[in-house]
Amino acid sequence: MSDQSMASDTASASLCDPIHGGVAQPITHDSAHKHVAGAAFYVDDLPEPQDMLHLYAAQSPHAHARITSMNLDAVRQASGVVAVIRAADIPGHNQIGAVFKDEPLLADGEVFYNGHPMFVVAAKSIEQARAAAALAKIDYEVLPAILGxxxxxxxxxxxxxxxxxxxxxxxxxxxxxxxxxxxxxxxxxxDHFYLEGHVSLAIPGEDGDVHVYSSTQHPSELQHLVAEVLGVASHSVTVEVRRMGGGFGGKESQAAIFAALAAVVSKRTGRAAKFRLDRDDDMIITGxxxxxxxxxxxxxxxxxxxxxxxxxxxxxxxxxxxxxxxxxxxxxxxxxxxxxxxxxxxxxxxxxxxxxxxxxxxxxxxxxx
Structure with a gap:
């Protein structure tokens, strides 16, 4: 038998051989048992660092309005409040547009939709942050709104x-x-109605670095956007995503809002900061x-x-x-x-x-x- 015939027979035999390896074998998903047992860790399940701050965003009650005055003195003096962040407090760019920079992180003199975040309160508990935000005294000039x-x-x-x-x-x-x-x-x-709502946990690191745990579908984009908001190089921001409790597109660009604000608070205070939204706030603020x-x-x-x-x-x-x-x-x-x-x-x-x-x-x- 010629070498060519032997090679042909060998090739034919190999085509008929059963497949070996991972393709033909059932392989258990590495988190499947954790999911069914309720043991899988999501961002909100991570151990909370000592002195961690909780964030709440005050939202516009108008679809389109000019902010004529904003007095936050009572907010800052409220029980448990450690920091209040406005657009002027953003150290880098007050923008989170994924493609075009036309999406302000915090409203800066003008609100463009009902629910537009205007400032963020960082407090020792989410209850304190929410209660403090309600103390703001804000005057508006309501402008014509295009709704449909x-x-x-x-x-x-x-x-x-x-x-x-x-x-x-x-x-x-x-x-x-x-x-x-x-x-x-x-x-x-x-609405995407992912089971796990938007949540980000920012932890300060060495030399001004920040580590962000986020429920995001786009960690690399999130890294760049957070860095732009902080005014630092991208390598100063680490984004970690172990798993998400659903996304469906709703956590591709939208997660940047909450990750960036958590990072700003963390960098400003030197403390860990968590931004976890209630379902109603999640549905109002996000696209x-x-x-x-x-x-x-x-x-x-x-x-x-x-x-x-x-x-x-x-x-x-x-x-x-x-x-x-x-x-x-x-x-x-x-x-x-x-x-x-x-x-x-x-x-x-x-x-x-x-x-x-x-x-x-x-x-x-x-x-x-």
Whole structure:
């Protein structure tokens, strides 16, 4: 037998051999037993360092307003309060925009949505922090607010100019087909409702470094954003994520709000600082799935085959950009679904509203499109 024949026989035999190793063997997830036994440690389960501070963010009661005065003397003097942080106290940049820097960490003279954090109280207990925040004396000049897609479109309030993509001659196709249908559909927003809410624990280290435990889907981005807020190099910030109790996109960019504020307090006081949100505060402060309204005009033949179709997609983005441009792009890209559309026109309006800045969510624009 030639060497070539032997090699061929060996190769054929190896293809028929059963698979050995990890691919064919059941391997227990390293945390599965901890999950079912309730023994898995999440950020809020970590041992709390001595003298750790608890954080609470005071939130705007208005969707859009100018802050004309803010007196926090009573807040600072309240029982258990160690520090009060305003926008002016941020040592670096008061920005946490993941892509575009249009998202202030703390409101600086103007609030852009109902729930916008204005200042943070650090106290010996969360109860003390929450009670102290209620003592603030703040005056506002309430400004016109754009709350919905219709209002945004009428005011031409967009994050960027409307985007278009298409193929063929839509106008001709719409007019020549024997059947034509038009309408409008709405896709509501949705809260991520992860079982573990947003939580961050910041611990001061040597030489001004800070170690942040965070329930985040994007630790490297979080590291950079926290460093920018602190005004330090990225290597001065360590972010650790052992596990998350759910995220679904809601902890991709949004976790930066709480990690950055915890880090600012920790660096300012030299003490550990935890920012753990109650569910109601979590739902008010953080972004959701993008609401959308889609107008369509479609022509088709007797067999239901589409000849021409026009879409207008209106995406409710909120007050800041966050990841809305990419989400809106994906909605456009998914508009054809499983169909070939020979003549199509898709126009996307990325609506800026005085609501919480919407963010990533499973599907990332696909469900809307």
């Amino acid at each position: 897609i219709k209002d945004a479109h009428e005011a031409q309030s967009y994050l960027e100019p409307p985007q278009s993509m298409g193929r063929g001659n839509v106008e001709t196709a719409l007019n020549r087909a024997p059947h034509r249908l038009s309408g409008r559909l709405s896709v509501n927003g949705q 959701k799935r993008h609401e959308a309204e889609i107008a369509y005009d479609v022509s088709f033949d007797a067999d239901g085959r589409i000849d021409g179709i026009r879409f207008e997609q209106f995406i409710k983005c909120g007050y800041a950009t966050d990841l809305s441009l990419a989400v809106s792009d994906r909605a456009m890209f998914h508009a054809d679904n499983a169909y070939y559309l020979p003549n199509v026109d898709i126009k996307s309006f990325r609506c800026r509203t005085n609501t919480v800045s919407n963010t990533a969510f499973r599907g990332f624009g696909g469900p809307q499109g």
